[in-house]
Amino acid sequence: MSSQVRTSPILLAPGPTEVDPAVLRAMSSWAESHFAQPFCNTFGDVLTMTRKLFQSQDPNAQPFVLGGSGTLGWDFVATNFIEPGEPVLCLSTGYFSNAFEQCLSTYGARTKKMTVPIGEAPDIRDVEKELRKTRYKALVVVHVDTSTAVLMPLKPLSDLLRRVSPETLLIVDGVASVGAEDLQFDKWNIDIVATGSQKAIGCPPGLAIIMASARAIEVATARKAPPTSWYASLPRWLPIMQNYEKKQSSYFATPPTQLVHAMHATLTSILSRPLSERFEQHRRKSAQVKAVVQELGLTQLARQPEHQANGLTAFWLPQGLSSKELLSRVTEKGFTIVGGMHKEVGHRYVRVGHMGYSVVGEPERHIDRGCQALREAVLEYYASKSDSSVPRQSADFTEPARANL
């Protein structure tokens, strides 16, 4: 509990992430009715602040904050914006890209998936070729795939769409990016971003957050058949969100009141300083972690700097060191990092999260101390394998054969 002395390790996972003490206190807000005015005020502010988080000023764009995991956002996308049989181009950079594509297929989208070797991102020229072949209803991209730490730059995709297929919706999974990476919703003509509360937004898990453009709302409300979901139905949630933003209660399902308070606390903190500063802090801390990886003679999954996420780092393990052993060594030093997520090579790499409070809560020096723990853990392993404690060069370590995700 937050009021007790902490004994658990500091969480440097790519979500959930460490939470500001003020946010944690908001989690234990008193019980209150979702119909009562104080809650309406809190939820209304959360929605208005969510617009700012997305750098959106279009009053006809619409944020949705729903009880559920970030994954629920995929159902929201699949059941409201895409009709069964419509073609969707999915760019895959890892496990989450693939799962998003499967979710879309489940609801009847005719998906085409572009895959690349692990650690890479689809070439924009290939995307262009594909867009010229078929008139896609949507281009679906995971901004940062948490399984590989591969970042797919959005601006070039947006420019490409405007040039070759302006009617195609740009749909983004921002689960591991919103709050850590620059994401200019209006300016980049993004139609939908689906994210969760528990990563760079710095709130505990339990909220799905969706931002939809005016155009996306039109598409959803003009669709031929009703949405293929109840709980994720945009027409049912739209008036609820609009009313709450006007500080009026409205009912479709009971919102998770304490999580909404926590979201209020974290958004208030995020927006108290320029977002550009927050993104810069994430870039700086990310560079620091990536420098340690390099110093240890190790290699990131994402080779190209422009495809390296700023909220997490995924790197191949030195040969002979198991994921389990490294995780356990790091845990002994007071930090939690996590293993890979890939059905063939997931056990051969690990992931370190550097998002949200651990990045911006400078006084606690989570990243400095976490880097030190990681460095020591790997160096101890090197020492155990050799008389000298000098790290071996990267050439000594075999990287797994490249595998398609």
Place this chain on the structure above:
Amino acid sequence: MSSQVRTSPILLAPGPTEVDPAVLRAMSSWAESHFAQPFCNTFGDVLTMTRKLFQSQDPNAQPFVLGGSGTLGWDFVATNFIEPGEPVLCLSTGYFSNAFEQCLSTYGARTKKMTVPIGEAPDIRDVEKELRKTRYKALVVVHVDTSTAVLMPLKPLSDLLRRVSPETLLIVDGVASVGAEDLQFDKWNIDIVATGSQKAIGCPPGLAIIMASARAIEVATARKAPPTSWYASLPRWLPIMQNYEKKQSSYFATPPTQLVHAMHATLTSILSRPLSERFEQHRRKSAQVKAVVQELGLTQLARQPEHQANGLTAFWLPQGLSSKELLSRVTEKGFTIVGGMHKEVGHRYVRVGHMGYSVVGEPERHIDRGCQALREAVLEYYASKSDSSVPRQSADFTEPARANL
């Protein structure tokens, strides 16, 4: 915040409900990875305790605890246990029964809805007639409809099904009943109960809890087409729940870790005493509230004692007293109660919740004090309308014309 002096009113709404301070503290548990062993242990215990909450000992029955509102449980029911076109008999006792039926229709169930005048419950002889006419895939019943406080006894329905239509699944919405009303999952041959965390279970909102019988799991896994949902897919969640109950991590979507801790705290408290005692406490406090309503010369929506819920009370307002005015008078006295939920007569009645911590947390005397606040508020209104403060007799107050829900 729980650590500060409380200024907000005590919540006697029919959900969310007041929360044990220990549960509120669990809401601000430190951030932790959903893959880490301590969380696996906590979640595993929650699942095992959930079985006990349902008085289930069948190891092949399966609890599911998902991030989302209770409403998500309906999607879980509709997309896993019913295939498009299958006939489902829905008993309606209020707003929630109707919404559940709409959810089932959204996913293609061929629903038949039995309605009754507000405050009543379908006659079991009519249900029998209907079951003899059509071979229904499922009988869907809301144990307690939160909009009307009407309770539908489950045991007679279960007996009826076994007698006339044993293959029909018995599907129960237990959102306003689980934790307040006796519900013997195995013994009464119930196939599915869907509920939420925030009512008589005494946890903040944000978890959908589903209990499925071995037979229901078989039906879901043997269905012809895959489930028509991603986030609510039983085949995707089943191994996750099974692994967590074995204290092993497993991933489909990030669980709301703090809410799982809160659920652990409340289930631990609930199961520390016999459930029969908990149900008796709810019956006693319910009788106390209902006696005040009667003493004030007012009438419950549910006329028949066997159809009166034990976790909440809904009663018609005295003529001339608006819902808004009564709610505001009661709020001034430090308690929150809520208005009605019915499109025609919702403004003519109010609802008082008496569930969970407010019932079992005796030292705080929420119900005694809440009853006193309600009594005073109504008596003040009577006094303002007359020279005498003696309450007028119930015959003086016009009950709204009966309306079908």
